[in-house]
Amino acid sequence: xxLQLFKIQSIEVASQASSVAxxxxxxxxxxxxxxxxxxxxxxxxxDFIYYYLNTPGTGAYTQRLIRGDGSSISSQANSxxxxxxxxxxxxxxxANTFGSFELYxxxxxxxxxxxxxxxxxxxxxxxxxxxxxxxxxxxQTAAITGMTLASxxxxxxxxxxxxxxxxx
Amino acid sequence: xxxxxxxxxxxxRSTMVGNxxxxxxxxxxxxxxxxxxxxxxITFSSIPSTYTHLQIRFIGRSSTAASSTITxxxxxxxxxxxxxxxxxxxxxxxxxxxxxxxxxMRFYGMSYSSLTSGIMSAHVIxxxxxxxxxxxxxxxxxxxxxxxxxxxxGLFSGLWMSNTAVTSINLITxxxxxxxxxxxxxYGIA
Numbered sequence: 270x271x272l273q274l275f276k277i278q279s280i281e282v283a284s285q286a287s288s289v290a291x292x293x294x295x296x297x298x299x300x301x302x303x304x305x306x307x308x309x310x311x312x313x314x315x316d317f318i319y320y321y322l323n324t325p326g327t328g329a330y331t332q333r334l335i336r337g338d339g340s341s342i343s344s345q346a347n348s349x350x351x352x353x354x355x356x357x358x359x360x361x362x363x364a365n366t367f368g369s370f371e372l373y374x375x376x377x378x379x380x381x382x383x384x385x386x387x388x389x390x391x392x393x394x395x396x397x398x399x400x401x402x403x404x405x406x407x408x409q410t411a412a413i414t415g416m417t418l419a420s421x422x423x424x425x426x427x428x429x430x431x432x433x434x435x436x437x
Numbered sequence: 438x439x440x441x442x443x444x445x446x447x448x449x450r451s452t453m454v455g456n457x458x459x460x461x462x463x464x465x466x467x468x469x470x471x472x473x474x475x476x477x478x479i480t481f482s483s484i485p486s487t488y489t490h491l492q493i494r495f496i497g498r499s500s501t502a503a504s505s506t507i508t509x510x511x512x513x514x515x516x517x518x519x520x521x522x523x524x525x526x527x528x529x530x531x532x533x534x535x536x537x538x539x540x541x542m543r544f545y546g547m548s549y550s551s552l553t554s555g556i557m558s559a560h561v562i563x564x565x566x567x568x569x570x571x572x573x574x575x576x577x578x579x580x581x582x583x584x585x586x587x588x589x590x591g592l593f594s595g596l597w598m599s600n601t602a603v604t605s606i607n608l609i610t611x612x613x614x615x616x617x618x619x620x621x622x623x624y625g626i627a
Contacts, residue, residue, distance in 0.1 A: 274464035276627050279489065304490065306565040306575065337524030337592075339535030363520075366596060369565050369577040392575045392596035394520040394537045400592050402524070428571045432489065434463060 282429040288419035298435030307357040311422030315356030319419040328409035356399040377413040463627035472615030482605040486568040488625030495621040496557040501613030508541040525591025542595030546581030558582035568602040
């Protein structure tokens with residue numbers, strides 16, 4: 270059967286918002302795909318998102334990434350109580366510019382720890398735009414029923430969008 | 438097209454009363470294109486504004502014998518309204534690069550004619566909120582090629598500094614033409 274994509278929910282920030290959340294995620298799909306076009310109100314070029322699965326504070330996350338910033342390359346390994354989804358555009362970047370990301374979670378209803386992949390970038394008509402290839406792990410075996418994305422700086426600007434899809 | 442009930446898991450072609458609850462898919466083909474061997478440009482035009490996001494998937498190869506960039510422009514805008522950033526590798530080294538205030542976006546990972554026949558690059562291009570007139574357009578591109586001893590692959594980003602909805606996309610080889618086995622597909626995503 271060909272890959273099929275079904276929109277579960279789309280959230281667009283109408284005015285500034287500190288977080289968005291998807292709840293009661295249907296359990297009938299195989300994988301989940303989350304995409305975002307996001308800008309933060311922080312005055313930096315880039316900002317990150319606190320990403321949580323199910324109830325914030327449940328379980329722990331590890332992350333490995335490779336990053337480019339337009340002139341240099343780096344890699345990181347992180348272990349924290351939230352998943353740092355980084356970086357999207359901050360308000361210190363070129364006006365009207367929004368970061369773009371895709372987060373893919375295979376087998377989200379399975380009974381193993383949850384692995385996921387991320388490609389995320391901010392854009393900027395200048396130096397300092399960040400782009401990452403990431404892998405993450407949530408150390409819980411529960412099915413994913415919700416997710417929360419909280420702005421690292423405190424606020425998403427209007428026209429930031431988040432769309433969650435189920436994949437069959 | 439068969440559609441599946443997420444409640445019962447059964448497939449159905451009908452939305453008639455009495456059938457399980459069904460939902461249409463969110464991923465729809467808009468257009469496709471094929472290289473000709475005599476043109477360096479692939480164009481998708483008259484793109485409807487009725488979707489939320491766009492995605493292009495393509496396999497490509499240039500008729501030139503050496504590595505080449507791929508450039509992309511939106512709505513045929515040839516002004517200095519683009520920027521791009523790159524994170525890419527070739528098997529033994531990694532690179533980061535940027536270009537600002539350009540007349541097009543560019544990215545790498547194009548297969549070329551001196552490689553073994555049939556080796557194509559594969560790329561996926563995402564443009565989120567392409568019809569949103571309150572934001573500039575950011576493209577996110579993942580792709581490259583592997584030629585069993587050489588290759589190039591990366592994550593590439595592009596910025597078009599315009600709030601206008603995207604209605605056309607040009608993909609242009611930096612050198613040479615798109616070969617006749619290059620294939621491109623544009624999808625709209627709800």
